[in-house]
Amino acid sequence: xxxxxxxxxxxxxxxWPGERAGAMPTQDLQALLNxxxxxxxxxxxxxxxxxxxxxxxxxxxxxxxxxxxxxAVFRHERDGISPVHRRDEARRTTxxxxxxxxxxxxxxxxxxxxxxxxxAAAACTGALPEPIKRxxxxxxxxxxxxxxxxxxxxxxxxxxGSAPARLHRAVGFDRLPPARPGGRRTRExxxxxxxxxxxxxxxxxxxxxxxxxxxx
Amino acid sequence: xxxxxxDGVLAGAQDGDEMAFACLWRETNPLxxxxxxxxxxxxxxxxxxxxxxxxxxxxxxFRGNEIQFRAxxxxxxxNKVVDWRRAQARRPVAxxxxxxxxxxxxxxxxxxxxxxxxxxESALALIATLPPATAEVVLLRVVADLDVATVAATxxxxxxxxxxxxxxxxxxxxxxxxxxxxxx
Numbered sequence: 001x002x003x004x005x006x007x008x009x010x011x012x013x014x015x016w017p018g019e020r021a022g023a024m025p026t027q028d029l030q031a032l033l034n035x036x037x038x039x040x041x042x043x044x045x046x047x048x049x050x051x052x053x054x055x056x057x058x059x060x061x062x063x064x065x066x067x068x069x070x071x072a073v074f075r076h077e078r079d080g081i082s083p084v085h086r087r088d089e090a091r092r093t094t095x096x097x098x099x100x101x102x103x104x105x106x107x108x109x110x111x112x113x114x115x116x117x118x119x120a121a122a123a124c125t126g127a128l129p130e131p132i133k134r135x136x137x138x139x140x141x142x143x144x145x146x147x148x149x150x151x152x153x154x155x156x157x158x159x160x161g162s163a164p165a166r167l168h169r170a171v172g173f174d175r176l177p178p179a180r181p182g183g184r185r186t187r188e189x190x191x192x193x194x195x196x197x198x199x200x201x202x203x204x205x206x207x208x209x210x211x212x213x214x215x216x
Numbered sequence: 217x218x219x220x221x222x223d224g225v226l227a228g229a230q231d232g233d234e235m236a237f238a239c240l241w242r243e244t245n246p247l248x249x250x251x252x253x254x255x256x257x258x259x260x261x262x263x264x265x266x267x268x269x270x271x272x273x274x275x276x277x278f279r280g281n282e283i284q285f286r287a288x289x290x291x292x293x294x295n296k297v298v299d300w301r302r303a304q305a306r307r308p309v310a311x312x313x314x315x316x317x318x319x320x321x322x323x324x325x326x327x328x329x330x331x332x333x334x335x336x337e338s339a340l341a342l343i344a345t346l347p348p349a350t351a352e353v354v355l356l357r358v359v360a361d362l363d364v365a366t367v368a369a370t371x372x373x374x375x376x377x378x379x380x381x382x383x384x385x386x387x388x389x390x391x392x393x394x395x396x397x398x399x400x
Contacts, residue, residue, distance in 0.1 A: 044394030048386060051393070052358050054339040059246030066261075070241050070268050071234050077272045078232040 217361065218243050222282040230276055237275075241268070244286060248293055250336065251355045254344045256297045263296040287366045290356060294370060297352075342389060350385040357382050 218225055218239065228236030248267060252260035270292050278288060343351050349371075356367045357378075364382075368375040 044390035044392075047393040048390045051339040051342060051389065054336045055250060055343065055355075055359050056247075056361065057336055059242065060336070063246035063249050064242060066245065066265070067238060067241060069265070070245070070272075071238055073269055074229075074234060074237045074272050 218282055222285070226278070226285065230278070237272075240285075244289055247286075247359050247361075248289060250340055250359050251290060252293055252297065254340045254351060254355055255348065256300045257344075259296075259300050263293060263300065266296055267293045283362065283366060286360050287362055287370055290360045290362070291370050294352070294356075301348075342392065343385075345392070346385050346388060350381050350388075353378050353381045354385040354389075 225236045225239050229240055245264065245268070248264050249260060252263050252267075256263055267289065271289055274288075278285065280288070343354055346354065353367055353371060353373075356362050356370060357364070360367075362370065364375050364378050367382075368378045371378065373381075
């Protein structure tokens with residue numbers, strides 16, 4: 001206990017309970033820790049020694065009463081879950097199990113899943129009525145499904161002919177080779193004809209431009 | 217002080233051994249409580265509990281010897297005291313009731329009680345009569361048994377300032393005790 005700010009001889013009688021190397025002569029410390037001197041002289045230091053011994057005394061029962069609680073905290077932290085977290089987790093687990101154990105909840109989940117899947121599939125294949133399809137695309141759009149791009153009309157709206165006729169021309173019937181004079185246009189003229197497509201046939205019948213093709 | 221077996225005890229506590237942790241707690245909690253009861257008596261128990269929670273959470277990453285462990289423990293406790301004092305400073309001061317004031321005036325002086333019975337509580341009460349900054353370094357030096365350099369690092373002051381503060385505090389205590397002895 002010496003330094004530039006404290007004269008070494010001024011601290012010689014301080015009774016440090018656990019003083020480490022080089023602080024105080026052992027006999028002086030021991031004398032202080034033994035209490036007031038037998039001569040009756042007491043300049044305060046001896047009494048102070050008793051005071052310091054008292055504050056550094058071993059723990060009393062009431063100071064050790066919280067051991068069980070401290071070990072409980074230690075145990076919870078060791079297990080990775082604090083008491084507060086464990087309570088919250090238990091509450092969440094209970095709520096989830098209660099929720100999932102309800103038959104109504106499970107049935108509702110299943111119905112909703114089937115409904116969404118079916119709607120998505122039908123919307124993508126174009127099998128839904130238009131209002132439902134638009135609604136489905138709007139709902140499913142957020143989940144990444146893209147609305148199918150409308151097929152561009154191959155013909156200008158002011159072109160002549162009915163819808164089947166426009167379809168007829170779009171397919172390419174109008175580019176078929178002209179009918180042989182006095183003869184019949186063969187089925188081999190177009191792939192669709194080779195497969196006997198009924199729709200194409202109806203289109204041909206409806207289109208005035210294909211009137212040269214005799215009905216079969 | 218646990219002594220040479222401290223490293224093994226600390227390693228056991230860090231591995232989750234409850235007995236090892238209990239050993240650490242038994243050795244230091246009484247000192248921690250005395251420190252807190254002297255500097256922040258109204259909240260001493262709560263502050264001690266919060267200190268231990270913080271110690272338990274940081275125990276796995278602690279590296280050091282017994283002195284460093286105590287320094288860590290008391291640094292956390294001191295931070296609790298500082299927080300409490302700040303909160304106290306922000307609160308409005310309530311006027312003292314007349315009856316309470318009278319009862320306080322008739323209460324025995326702490327130094328007188330310490331002389332009659334140098335129990336731990338009375339000794340702490342006497343230390344509590346010191347200015348807070350002085351009492352703090354005296355407690356860290358005597359109760360926590362930390363050396364001057366560690367106390368200085370804990371309270372954020374120079375070792376020289378800590379030496380002076382401890383010296384003045386002990387001299388003041390000794391003078392107080394001496395006066396009480398010579399007073400009839």
